Amino acid sequence: GAGVSQSPSNKVTEKGKDVELRCDPISGHTALYWYRQRLGQGLEFLIYFQGNSAPDKSGLPSDRFSAERTGESVSTLTIQRTQQEDSAVYLCASSLAEGLKPLHFGNGTRLTVT
Amino acid sequence: KNQVEQSPQSLIILEGKNCTLQCNYTVSPFSNLRWYKQDTGRGPVSLTIMTFSENTKSNGRYTATLDADTKQSSLHITASQLSDSASYICVVSSGGSYIPTFGRGTSLIVHP
Numbered sequence: 001g002a003g004v005s006q007s008p009s010n011k012v013t014e015k016g017k018d019v020e021l022r023c024d025p026i027s028g029h030t031a032l033y034w035y036r037q038r039l040g041q042g043l044e045f046l047i048y049f050q051g052n053s054a055p056d057k058s059g060l061p062s063d064r065f066s067a068e069r070t071g072e073s074v075s076t077l078t079i080q081r082t083q084q085e086d087s088a089v090y091l092c093a094s095s096l097a098e099g100l101k102p103l104h105f106g107n108g109t110r111l112t113v114t
Numbered sequence: 115k116n117q118v119e120q121s122p123q124s125l126i127i128l129e130g131k132n133c134t135l136q137c138n139y140t141v142s143p144f145s146n147l148r149w150y151k152q153d154t155g156r157g158p159v160s161l162t163i164m165t166f167s168e169n170t171k172s173n174g175r176y177t178a179t180l181d182a183d184t185k186q187s188s189l190h191i192t193a194s195q196l197s198d199s200a201s202y203i204c205v206v207s208s209g210g211s212y213i214p215t216f217g218r219g220t221s222l223i224v225h226p
Binding site for chain 1: 145146148155156157158159160163165203205212213214216217218219
């Protein structure tokens with residue numbers, strides 16, 4: 001079946017512009033995660049959605065970052081007034097959120113802020 | 115604070131050789147430990163999961179071990195192939211949270 005889909009795959013933007021990244025999770029997956037991966041670094045947790053519950057935003061690095069998810073469908077991650085340090089790959093993952101189920105990752109959006 | 119430490123940070127081996135990657139964690143309460151493989155330009159993919167009661171689990175040429183007492187896990191790759199070149203990430207889940215703790219990964223390069 002279809003996996004997690006992210007778009008765009010690459011995004012180049014100028015410093016100060018806003019960007020919106022999209023994630024289409026696997027159908028039926030109630031949990032959705034966003035991660036940031038800087039070049040050569042590990043995955044950094046950003047935000048977690050579970051069904052209709054309030055999201056866990058504890059990983060968002062600043063108030064320039066926000067994310068939305070409508071029900072158990074698509075999610076968007078928005079970065080306002082982008083800075084050069086925002087350049088990274090942004091990965092989305094979805095899961096059945098039943099304890100032992102794995103995270104299924106998309107291939108990410110590579111964001112470059114010039 | 116929950117932490118996952120992986121070693122070595124990077125590793126270069128010749129095709130056909132074996133290697134072992136290490137993962138130490140301080141996540142509590144422990145639920146499970148997963149090894150993920152991340153190819154360049156792709157998202158991580160789960161290789162295997164270890165729960166508290168499991169000591170060893172194999173998935174083809176990959177064998178994971180878990181010592182819950184010392185809070186250590188290893189991933190052994192047998193007869194390495196060029197396609198094994200990737201980052202291997204240890205991820206530990208806590209019983210009290212749906213947000214797992216990621217290690218920084220071991221970058222493996224297999225040379226012909």
